[in-house]
Amino acid sequence: MQYWLMKSEPDVYSIDDLQRDGEEIWDGVRNYQARNFLRTMESGDLAFFYHSNTKPPGVVGLIEIAAANVVDPTQFDPQSKYYDPKSTPDGPRWQTVTVRYGETFPQAIPLSTLRDTFSPEELQVVKRGNRLSVMPVPPEVAERLLAMGRQQA
DNA sequence: GCCAACGTTGGC
DNA sequence: GCCAACGTTGGC
Numbered sequence: 128m129q130y131w132l133m134k135s136e137p138d139v140y141s142i143d144d145l146q147r148d149g150e151e152i153w154d155g156v157r158n159y160q161a162r163n164f165l166r167t168m169e170s171g172d173l174a175f176f177y178h179s180n181t182k183p184p185g186v187v188g189l190i191e192i193a194a195a196n197v198v199d200p201t202q203f204d205p206q207s208k209y210y211d212p213k214s215t216p217d218g219p220r221w222q223t224v225t226v227r228y229g230e231t232f233p234q235a236i237p238l239s240t241l242r243d244t245f246s247p248e249e250l251q252v253v254k255r256g257n258r259l260s261v262m263p264v265p266p267e268v269a270e271r272l273l274a275m276g277r278q279q280a
Numbered sequence: 281g282c283c284a285a286c287g288t289t290g291g292c
Numbered sequence: 293g294c295c296a297a298c299g300t301t302g303g304c
Contacts, residue, residue: 256284
């Protein structure tokens with residue numbers, strides 16, 4: 128079992144949306160490094176849900192990988208903003224996962240706190256200029272994040 | 281809204 | 293294969 132961190136802009140898709148939906152495909156990732164991480168995910172892995180491009184950005188909850196190695200259907204849809212004309216059903220370029228809602232932390236962990244607590248080596252999201260939307264989280268870091276998030280305000 | 285960081289594209 | 297131009301991400 129591995130831990131991950133997955134970013135989403137809450138204006139586009141928030142943890143509240145996932146709580147409502149229960150389960151959802153994580154579509155639209157069009158970055159090879161992020162996709163390679165998605166490809167290594169396994170069903171049962173846990174991921175920290177991170178709200179980006181909002182105030183304040185930070186970790187807001189925990190989700191679970193429900194299904195691994197899912198072909199992102201938006202790559203074949205000419206109407207989609209994620210359409211990739213170079214991808215074919217025979218050789219799809221973009222795999223992703225389906226995620227399931229887990230929990231919303233009573234205490235969201237803002238990026239500023241993440242920066243105070245973790246080094247860029249421990250947690251890539253605190254790296255300045257970091258643009259990766261999917262990244263692994265080492266187990267020790269995950270444990271501390273869980274404790275911080277679950278602490279009552 | 282600004283802008284730094286950085287990935288991608290395309291001409292050569 | 294290089295690299296300038298361009299587009300996007302995402303914090304502030």
